Amino acid sequence: MTVKLGVPSKGRLMEKTFQWFGARGIGLSRAGSDREYAGAVDGIDGVELVLLSAGEIPRELEAGRIHLGVTGTDLVREKLARWEQSVAEVTEMGFGQADLIIAVPGAWVDVNTLDDLDAAAAAFRARHGFRLRIATKYHRLVRDFLRSHGVADYQLVDSQGATEGTIRNETAEAVADITSTGETLRANHLKLLEDGLILRSQATLFRARRAPAEDGERATLAALLNKLGVD
Amino acid sequence: MPTIAATRAKAAHLRAQFEAAGAVPVETPVLQPAAALLDLYGEDIRGRAYVTSDALRGEQMLRPDFTVPVVQMHMEHGATPARYTYAGAVFRRQEDDPDRPNEYWQAGYEVFDGQDPAAADAEVFCLMRDALQGLNLRAATGDIGLLMAAVAGLRTTAPRKAALARHIWRPRRFRALLDRFSGRTPMPASRRALLAADDPMHGAPPLLGLRSRAEIEARIAALREDAAAAPISAEEVALIDAILEVRETAPNALEHLRDIAVDLPAIERAVERLRTRMGALAARGVDVDALDFEASYGRASMEYYDGFVFGFYAEGRPDLPPVASGGRYDALTRVLGRGAEIPAVGGVIRPGLMLELEGAR
Numbered sequence: 001m002t003v004k005l006g007v008p009s010k011g012r013l014m015e016k017t018f019q020w021f022g023a024r025g026i027g028l029s030r031a032g033s034d035r036e037y038a039g040a041v042d043g044i045d046g047v048e049l050v051l052l053s054a055g056e057i058p059r060e061l062e063a064g065r066i067h068l069g070v071t072g073t074d075l076v077r078e079k080l081a082r083w084e085q086s087v088a089e090v091t092e093m094g095f096g097q098a099d100l101i102i103a104v105p106g107a108w109v110d111v112n113t114l115d116d117l118d119a120a121a122a123a124f125r126a127r128h129g130f131r132l133r134i135a136t137k138y139h140r141l142v143r144d145f146l147r148s149h150g151v152a153d154y155q156l157v158d159s160q161g162a163t164e165g166t167i168r169n170e171t172a173e174a175v176a177d178i179t180s181t182g183e184t185l186r187a188n189h190l191k192l193l194e195d196g197l198i199l200r201s202q203a204t205l206f207r208a209r210r211a212p213a214e215d216g217e218r219a220t221l222a223a224l225l226n227k228l229g230v231d
Numbered sequence: 232m233p234t235i236a237a238t239r240a241k242a243a244h245l246r247a248q249f250e251a252a253g254a255v256p257v258e259t260p261v262l263q264p265a266a267a268l269l270d271l272y273g274e275d276i277r278g279r280a281y282v283t284s285d286a287l288r289g290e291q292m293l294r295p296d297f298t299v300p301v302v303q304m305h306m307e308h309g310a311t312p313a314r315y316t317y318a319g320a321v322f323r324r325q326e327d328d329p330d331r332p333n334e335y336w337q338a339g340y341e342v343f344d345g346q347d348p349a350a351a352d353a354e355v356f357c358l359m360r361d362a363l364q365g366l367n368l369r370a371a372t373g374d375i376g377l378l379m380a381a382v383a384g385l386r387t388t389a390p391r392k393a394a395l396a397r398h399i400w401r402p403r404r405f406r407a408l409l410d411r412f413s414g415r416t417p418m419p420a421s422r423r424a425l426l427a428a429d430d431p432m433h434g435a436p437p438l439l440g441l442r443s444r445a446e447i448e449a450r451i452a453a454l455r456e457d458a459a460a461a462p463i464s465a466e467e468v469a470l471i472d473a474i475l476e477v478r479e480t481a482p483n484a485l486e487h488l489r490d491i492a493v494d495l496p497a498i499e500r501a502v503e504r505l506r507t508r509m510g511a512l513a514a515r516g517v518d519v520d521a522l523d524f525e526a527s528y529g530r531a532s533m534e535y536y537d538g539f540v541f542g543f544y545a546e547g548r549p550d551l552p553p554v555a556s557g558g559r560y561d562a563l564t565r566v567l568g569r570g571a572e573i574p575a576v577g578g579v580i581r582p583g584l585m586l587e588l589e590g591a592r
Contacts, residue, residue, distance in 0.1 A: 081326045106436035110450040112421035115407065120450060122397060124442060131273065132442075140326065143278050150404025152397065155274050167440040189436035194421060 002048040003220045004211075006060055006069035007039070009051035013203060016095045017070045024228045044227060046220040055079070057206075062086040064211035067221060074100050074178060074201035078138050087206045091230040096203030098178040100138055102196030105167055105174075106189045113194050114149050117174070121153040124173065135159035135172035138198075142176040145198045164188040205230070233586035238336045241582035242318035245338035245362055249316035252358055254340055257315045259300035261322075265290035268299060271535070271566060281322050281333075293322035298535075298560070298577060299567070301341050306568045312344035318582075330550070332583070339557075341577030343564075348574055349504065352539040352559060353511035355578045359543060359555045360517070362580055366588050368543040368554055372481070373528025375399065375558075376501045376538040377488065381474055384497020387412065387463045390453060402530055409471065414462035425451065426458055470495045477526040481509055484524035508539060535563040539576065545588055554588065555580040 007028065008014045018028045027042035028049055039049030050066055057071040058079040070093065076083050104111050111120050121132040132154045136142050139156050146154065157172050164184055166172035178201065179185055182192065205228075213221065225231035233241075250256055262283075268276050269290075280295040294300060297317050305313060318338040325331045340358055342351045360370065382395045391412050398405040410416040425431050431451055438444055473491050477484050488502045505524075513519045529540030538559030545551050557578020565572040 082329075105438060105440050105442070107432070107438035107444075108442065108447060109425055109431045109435050110447050110454065112425075113419055115411070115419075116422075118404065119394065120442070120446075122394075123446065123450060127446060128441065140278070143274055147275055147278070148403070150398060150401035150407070152273055152401065152404075155269070156277070170441050173440050173442055189439060191436075194419070 001214060001217055002046050003068070003213075003217050003224060004048050004050050004066040005041070005224075006050045006052050006057045006066040006071075008054040008057070008070060013054055013070075013096055014051075016203065017093070020093050020095070021228070026224070026227060044220070044224055046216070047224055058083075058087070061206055061208040062210070064208050067208055067211040067213065067217070068224075069206050069208070070203055071206065072096055072098065072201045073204050074098065074138065074141070074199055076204075076206065077199060078141050086209055088209055090205040090207050090225065091228075093203040093205060096201075098180045098201050100141060100176065100178055100198040100201060102134070102142075102174060102176045102193045102198065103164075103179075103185050103190040104193065106186075106191040108191075111193070114146075114151055114196060117193060117196075118151045118153070121151070125153045131155040132174065133157045133172040134174045134176050135163050135166040136176035137163070138176060138178075141198055149195075164190060233583055233590065237586055238583045241586055242336045242338045245580055245582055246316050246318040248362055249338070249340045249358065252314070252340070252354075254314040254316035257301060257304065257317050258319070259294065259297055259304065259317065261294055261320070262291045263294050263300055264288070265292045267303065267567065268292055268295070271299065271563070278326065279324055281324050295323055296321055297337060297339050297579070298341065298563070301339075301577075302560075302564055302567050302575065305341075305343055306564065306571060306573070309343065311573055312342075312346065314344075315341045331552070336582050337579040338582055339577060339579035341575065343573045343575045345574035347511075348538075348559070348576070349507040349511040351574070351576050352508050353515050353517070355557055355576050356512065356539075356541055357515045357517065359541075359557065359578045359580060363543055363555060363585065366554065366585065367546060369523070369546050371523055371525060371528055371542045371544060371553075373525050373540045374501065374505055374538060375529060375536050375540060376504065377474055377498055377526055378471075378530070379537060380498045380501040381471055381495060384495060385463060385467055385471075387467075388457070388460050390457065391460070391463070400530055402527070409463070409468060412457075412463045413465065413468045415468070418458070422454065426455060466494070474498070475527045477524070479524065481505075481519050481522040481524040484526070485509065488526075504538070529558060535560045535566075537562040541578070545584075548588075551584060551587075552581075554584045 007017050021028045025043050029040050031038040031040045039051050041047045041049050054071050055075055057069040058076045060066045061069045062080050080086055111117055124132040134154050135157050137160050159166050163175045163177045246256060265282055281293040282290055284290045301315055320334050321337050322334050325333045340355060342355060344351050378399055382392055385392055394408055470491055477487050485506055492499045492502050509519045529536050536558035540558035542553035542556040544553050555578060559576040561574050564575050
């Protein structure tokens with residue numbers, strides 16, 4: 001049996017992950033063509049690279065089908081109930097920084113805080129007959145955040161991409177999305193709420209608490225973490 | 232864990248008891264149109280109920296409780312006064328606690344009768360108490376109407392009162408608003424800058440989306456008015472706090488609330504309702520002198536109780552939810568009845584929890 005390491009299968013997150021492991025003496029690479037989701041590991045024996053979409057990695061960790069996985073804190077917290085019980089953070093990796101935030105049109109000069117958002121939502125509902133819509137793909141995190149802050153009269157609408165565009169298209173009035181620099185927000189004439197930071201996220205190496213491991217795998221895992229300098 | 236068959240039998244037994252008390256048995260569909268529930272509870276209900284959908288009927292929810300469909304049914308074709316009972320499974324989404332069931336049974340009793348609200352409150356409370364006899368439960372009671380009356384009676388602007396009333400059921404935001412309106416927390420710098428600006432819209436990015444410039448200007452005008460209004464006095468905030476802190480046996484609570492009412496006459500009628508209800512409870516054999524009363528009880532639960540609230544708890548089992556709970560929800564009938572309003576009070580028992588406690592004894 002081998003230790004299975006789940007890594008995002010494409011894009012910058014994959015490249016940065018490969019670089020991070022490479023800098024620590026573990027070579028990760030995609031085997032064969034770019035279309036194949038198979039990988040190779042150099043520098044240690046008994047470790048298998050599993051390339052997955054970043055969004056699938058939390059569930060694979062939770063189910064124990066991979067022993068280690070690289071994904072964002074945001075995805076782990078959104079997708080796993082009681083995430084601390086199924087996965088453990090091994091180390092933050094120093095890239096993929098992104099904040100889950102709430103943003104509204106910059107022209108809403110009267111809305112700068114959650115307090116304002118709540119009041120604007122009440123007035124919006126009275127005027128338009130439906131609740132102020134917030135577009136997001138992080139339903140659980142956003143709902144928990146707004147509930148704990150006592151914001152009412154909003155509704156979440158699902159948006160799996162190009163979330164900033166929903167306001168212009170009038171399918172939402174506000175957004176809750178990941179931003180790294182705020183550049184996309186400004187380009188779309190949006191602004192952050194002052195107290196609307198829901199979560200700071202970055203690429204993180206997680207360990208599955210429930211992945212089955214025999215002595216050989218435990219030894220391999222320990223050797224790998226030692227080599228990565230995170231044991 | 233009791234079996235489904237045992238829970239069903241227990242629920243049927245409870246329903247028979249409620250029938251014997253004069254209630255008509257009713258059934259409701261398991262699948263409820265989501266719109267009414269969403270309208271009532273907002274986005275929070277999605278975290279608590281299972282939502283499903285089809286192309287024809289759109290979003291449906293697995294019923295998270297019976298109260299809403301029973302109220303709807305009554306408002307459509309029921310004649311008042313009416314008493315209903317029901318028993319069946321409800322479904323609650325669980326995302327944090329695997330020990331909480333996502334499907335459990337409820338047996339309930341609902342009264343639509345405006346003749347004598349205190350008597351109706353006592354009737355529901357005592358039916359639950361009698362059905363739970365022998366389980367050694369602690370009864371908690373409260374009254375949301377006190378806080379609502381106190382807010383309505385504040386010497387401040389109507390928009391502030393409306394904002395506070397809207398958040399009666401969200402203690403954290405209620406507190407934040409009260410602190411803001413009373414000047415205890417300073418105005419955020421961004422709002423101060425906004426109010427100081429001659430033309431707040433100057434230099435703002437182009438407006439997009441459905442919320443119009445007129446709406447933004449209306450809110451700025453409202454903020455200006457609010458900034459010009461005198462803060463809610465420290466005395467009045469202290470009185471609200473005093474109400475929220477009332478937590479003692481019912482007679483002591485009544486005395487305490489009467490003292491508060493001297494300085495806050497707006498709650499006099501609510502205090503009088505409490506007194507009348509205590510009389511009605513005593514008339515039905517409740518030991519009112521030993522009954523716990525907590526003025527803030529029930530604030531953080533589903534947001535439709537607006538008067539008497541109660542729950543029955545297993546002593547020494549803080550891990551368990553209340554075995555029975557209920558209260559008065561006149562406001563719910565107003566929302567669902569589109570103007571029509573019927574005084575209503577009800578309660579539910581969880582037969583599965585009863586069996587669990589009986590088995591543990």
